[in-house]
Amino acid sequence: MADVLRKVRQTIDRYELLAPGETVVVGVSGGPDSLCLLHILRRLSGEYDLKLHVAHLNHMIRGEEADADAAFVAELAKEWGLPATIEACDVPCLAREKKLALEEAARQARYGFLAQVARRVGARRIAVGHNADDQTETIIMHWLRGAGLAGLRGMLPKTDLAALRLEAAPGGEAPATEGLRLIRPLLEVTRAEIEAYCREHGLTPRFDRSNLDTTYFRNRLRHELIPYLETYNPNIREVVRRSARVIADDYEFLRSELEKAWPRIVVSESDKAIVFDLGQWRALHTSLQRSSLREAIRRLRRSLRNINWVHVEDALWALRTKPAGTQVTLPQGLMLSIGYETFIVAEEGHVELPRDAPLLFVESLPLAIPGVTELP
Structure with missing residues (x-):
C-alpha cells in the first residue's frame, strides 16, 4: 500500500526521526506491526542511507510459541540480509525479583534489551512498531488511570529513552540510556492498514495469543471498551488522537x-x-x-x-x-x-540548614554581659 509508505515517510520527515547514515536498531517481535515496520524501513534504507539491525527478545512467558517467534525473526533477518541480535530474558523471574507486575517487567526488559543492543552496535535510534490504534489505547488507558497532561499526550513520535526511567534490563542492571532515542514511524498508521500492507506484500506475521487475553488491561480496552465507545462515535479513535496532539502542544508550552x-x-x-x-x-x-x-x-x-x-x-x-x-x-x-x-x-528527615546562619559546634558558650561575645 503506497498510502502506508507515504504516511511513514511523512512521519519520519515531519518529526525528524532519522538522519542520513544512521544505524537503527529495529525491535521485531514477529507480529504484524514490527514486521511491517522492518519491511518499510528496509525499503526506505537506500533513500535515508540507513543501516538496520534487528533485535528480538524472548520474554520466556509463552513457552514453545515464544521460541518459535525468536526462530522466525532470526530466519527473517537472515533471509533479508540484516544483522540480528536474538536473546532471551526470564521476565517472570525478573518480575519477582524487582517486585513488578508482569507487564511492567516485560516493558522494562524489552526496552532495556533494545538499549543494550543499541550500545553494542553504535546506534542512537531505536525503532518500534507502535501504531495509531496503540496510541488510542494508550491515551484512554492513561485517562482511566488519572493521568495529567503528560500522560494524555499519549506516545510521542520521538522520545529520549532516558524518559522511560528504566530500572532493569536482561541481567538485572539498569541500562545506559543517555543519548538514545526511541522512534515510532508507524504512529500515524492504523492496525487495519498494517494488516493490509502485510497481506499485499506477502508477509506472514506471527500471532501472539496473549493479545486476546482480556485479563490484561490493554486487551480489555482493545476488545471491549473501544468497540463499545464506537457505538457512540464511530470516529472515536481519531477523535482521541486529535485531542492528544492538541494536549501535546499545550504541554510543551506549559513546560517552556x-x-x-x-x-x-x-x-x-x-x-x-x-x-x-x-x-x-x-x-x-x-x-x-x-x-x-x-x-x-x-x-x-x-x-x-x-x-x-x-x-x-x-x-x-x-x-x-x-x-x-x-x-x-x-x-x-x-x-x-x-x-x-x-x-x-x-x-523525610532531611535537615536544611539556613544559609548564612552561624553554626555552633559547642554545647554551651558563656556570654559577656554586657559586652560582645565572638562566636566560634
Missing part, C-alpha cells in the same frame, strides 16, 4: 513557561532537596504551581513513573492555606515542609 519560572522560584537545589521561594511560588498560576511540584518530585525521584494526583493536590492546598511548620507526605519517602518564607521538598 515552567523552565522560565524555575530559576525565579527555586532558592537552592541538590539531589536531596529543592528549596522554593514561597512568595514567588504563590504568585504563579495554579497550572504552574502544580507543574513545579510535579517537577520537584520528578527531579528527586527520577525512577518514579506515575505521580499520584492526591499527593500534588494535598501539597498545593497546604501551600496555599496552611501555616509554617506544616508538612505534607509525598511519594517514595519525600516530604514537603513549609517555612515562613520558603518551603522545601526533600527526603
